[in-house]
Amino acid sequence: MNVMTEASTPAGAGSAVPGAGTKIPAPTYEGDFVLDEHLLLECGRTLAGVTLHYAVYGRLNAARDNAVLVCHALSGSALVGSWWPEVFAPGAVLSLDHDFVICINMLGSCYGSTGPGSVNPETGEPYGADFPLISIGDNVRAQAQLLDSLGIHRLRLVMGGSLGGMQALEWAVRFPDRVERAVIIAVAPLNAMGLALNHLQRQAIQRDPEWAGGNYLPQRPPRKGLALARQIAMLSYKSAPLFDERYGRNPNRNGEDPWGLDDLGGGLIGGRFDIAGYLDHQGERFIDRFDANAYLAILRTMDTWDPLHGQGSAEEVFGRIQARLIFVGISSDWLFPAEAVRQFAHTIRAAGVSADYRHMTSDHGHDAFLAEQAELLRLLQ
Amino acid sequence: MNVMTEASTPAGAGSAVPGAGTKIPAPTYEGDFVLDEHLLLECGRTLAGVTLHYAVYGRLNAARDNAVLVCHALSGSALVGSWWPEVFAPGAVLSLDHDFVICINMLGSCYGSTGPGSVNPETGEPYGADFPLISIGDNVRAQAQLLDSLGIHRLRLVMGGSLGGMQALEWAVRFPDRVERAVIIAVAPLNAMGLALNHLQRQAIQRDPEWAGGNYLPQRPPRKGLALARQIAMLSYKSAPLFDERYGRNPNRNGEDPWGLDDLGGGLIGGRFDIAGYLDHQGERFIDRFDANAYLAILRTMDTWDPLHGQGSAEEVFGRIQARLIFVGISSDWLFPAEAVRQFAHTIRAAGVSADYRHMTSDHGHDAFLAEQAELLRLLQ
Numbered sequence: 001m002n003v004m005t006e007a008s009t010p011a012g013a014g015s016a017v018p019g020a021g022t023k024i025p026a027p028t029y030e031g032d033f034v035l036d037e038h039l040l041l042e043c044g045r046t047l048a049g050v051t052l053h054y055a056v057y058g059r060l061n062a063a064r065d066n067a068v069l070v071c072h073a074l075s076g077s078a079l080v081g082s083w084w085p086e087v088f089a090p091g092a093v094l095s096l097d098h099d100f101v102i103c104i105n106m107l108g109s110c111y112g113s114t115g116p117g118s119v120n121p122e123t124g125e126p127y128g129a130d131f132p133l134i135s136i137g138d139n140v141r142a143q144a145q146l147l148d149s150l151g152i153h154r155l156r157l158v159m160g161g162s163l164g165g166m167q168a169l170e171w172a173v174r175f176p177d178r179v180e181r182a183v184i185i186a187v188a189p190l191n192a193m194g195l196a197l198n199h200l201q202r203q204a205i206q207r208d209p210e211w212a213g214g215n216y217l218p219q220r221p222p223r224k225g226l227a228l229a230r231q232i233a234m235l236s237y238k239s240a241p242l243f244d245e246r247y248g249r250n251p252n253r254n255g256e257d258p259w260g261l262d263d264l265g266g267g268l269i270g271g272r273f274d275i276a277g278y279l280d281h282q283g284e285r286f287i288d289r290f291d292a293n294a295y296l297a298i299l300r301t302m303d304t305w306d307p308l309h310g311q312g313s314a315e316e317v318f319g320r321i322q323a324r325l326i327f328v329g330i331s332s333d334w335l336f337p338a339e340a341v342r343q344f345a346h347t348i349r350a351a352g353v354s355a356d357y358r359h360m361t362s363d364h365g366h367d368a369f370l371a372e373q374a375e376l377l378r379l380l381q
Numbered sequence: 382m383n384v385m386t387e388a389s390t391p392a393g394a395g396s397a398v399p400g401a402g403t404k405i406p407a408p409t410y411e412g413d414f415v416l417d418e419h420l421l422l423e424c425g426r427t428l429a430g431v432t433l434h435y436a437v438y439g440r441l442n443a444a445r446d447n448a449v450l451v452c453h454a455l456s457g458s459a460l461v462g463s464w465w466p467e468v469f470a471p472g473a474v475l476s477l478d479h480d481f482v483i484c485i486n487m488l489g490s491c492y493g494s495t496g497p498g499s500v501n502p503e504t505g506e507p508y509g510a511d512f513p514l515i516s517i518g519d520n521v522r523a524q525a526q527l528l529d530s531l532g533i534h535r536l537r538l539v540m541g542g543s544l545g546g547m548q549a550l551e552w553a554v555r556f557p558d559r560v561e562r563a564v565i566i567a568v569a570p571l572n573a574m575g576l577a578l579n580h581l582q583r584q585a586i587q588r589d590p591e592w593a594g595g596n597y598l599p600q601r602p603p604r605k606g607l608a609l610a611r612q613i614a615m616l617s618y619k620s621a622p623l624f625d626e627r628y629g630r631n632p633n634r635n636g637e638d639p640w641g642l643d644d645l646g647g648g649l650i651g652g653r654f655d656i657a658g659y660l661d662h663q664g665e666r667f668i669d670r671f672d673a674n675a676y677l678a679i680l681r682t683m684d685t686w687d688p689l690h691g692q693g694s695a696e697e698v699f700g701r702i703q704a705r706l707i708f709v710g711i712s713s714d715w716l717f718p719a720e721a722v723r724q725f726a727h728t729i730r731a732a733g734v735s736a737d738y739r740h741m742t743s744d745h746g747h748d749a750f751l752a753e754q755a756e757l758l759r760l761l762q
Contacts, residue, residue: 131648207606235581243573267510268678
């Protein structure tokens, strides 16, 4: 793996491709860590033989005080160098010369960590629909065991956007003495519109007969449902101004005519507009790289995240944070609106925590943390 | 039909139920009008035996100068008294004592006018997927023939929201000497985000195997696909603040637990949040009252509407309007953003037309013209 690779690795949200010329760092190591014991999940169930797939970049120094944890978003992987290369650029946030960067695939995912496609050691069968609810806290507690195994007690920085930001904050809450700083981008507990968007993605998969109650065969996944889910997600990752600028009311660039007689699929469907062609393409690309049940598992992780749920007051829960926090809200983000991020930071600050809010102006919507990395980094310096 | 009925008739967008105590006027007549000749459609095809289902309220006066045309939105019907009762309230916009109100079901619909479920007289079979693209202009030209048959040359007012607003404006463009005033609510040519939302609704139906390329049997319609399409539409008809206020992050009011072990549908799905229960309910309600192919037909009518497409410059097309126009934009509408409506009115005014813009402040999103009728009427007085 110790070679420069192309930027084709899944990022997390809308998977923006970094600009041409951006160097893609290769991990110094990529592999699996298996937890010694069952993981007791917050939902009450236990998970046996838990595997975390992870990648590291750079070298851990002798003092073991140069470790940084980067957390990925919904459809991301452990290969942070591939999907967030610009944070490694000279003068940016991370340095391969000085930092030891770790990225761990989320539980529930299909990129190496234990997920619905994994075999349940207690039954010898894949979990499928029986895969339990994994919380962000469950992820973070498992990740802490991996860091223990690497001899890392304290993180100089933990950072992430979207679901990655949920993990970053949860680290600061769960392990106050192990986190120096946390950068939490474009995230707050999901509001009702966000829950609605996730619900419709879930519905798109569930309503595909090929989903088969979650027990589809690997060679016969619910491709149509997952593609539609991804298309709905793409709306929520982007913004209306960006769509207007890029696609407007243009006919699809392949030459289809929305007004034409020469219809695809009969008079009821017609030629596509450019935005429709774009969305279809996004759906098609996604079904070759992601698993429908993993998607459902992580949607549930995302929906249910609220650090205060059943944990006590804001003062009790957030008051124990020792890390300095930086929150970033994105002006055109309507999945996690900037105002919600600002409010969330305010709530945490009110509990006596150092919690700075920075506002990123961008038309790229939620995806801006991947699509406009240079602007994000400027804000973080 | 000449009785007071309950407000259970489809409205058009999100179908808000009028406040208790609102009187539902009954039509003085409800019936069909069949065009004498084939309708030559703008897409180049012809439609034979075109039927318009319509309802009228009040009486046409001797001078025949008290006619008002109200146009409905996507899933609406000719029974305007049932879905927009407050416009008939004493002192509101319309009066059953003084006005003769006509409402005509759109072509492509499933509420009485010719649509994909109608039998094609040339084949003896239902149109199904072969139903052609019907433009807003096609609708308006057919409606003009119905008005001719009633002996009505000039409309004192034509009004509508959403697709109804498209028809109202098109009346003023196509028949400059037949329209005195037009009220055009929450509409402009659909922007890229709107086209995207419609495309995903179309995809939801098309990807349901029961759709069968549009040639499903009436007893076996694509219910799951249509329900999901409706759910996507409901997001676009409402607003994030309204969802937060009404549903927030509450568990579904039926007692499901999003965090619970006691899951519906396995660990991947879980108990629903309240917003999810609401959306599922909306989907279920809709499939009993609407037809999937009709939905597709009207989505295409909506997508393709742009009065300037292939018609000339704004000066040429809008410059011929003689009516006084009032545009209404809704502050929280993200399907047809208020700013787009304002810009559209501005473009038309720049062509020398009397085009007033009024801004409706509401958290109800696009649906506000149905959900907050009293506020709308205040603005129009």
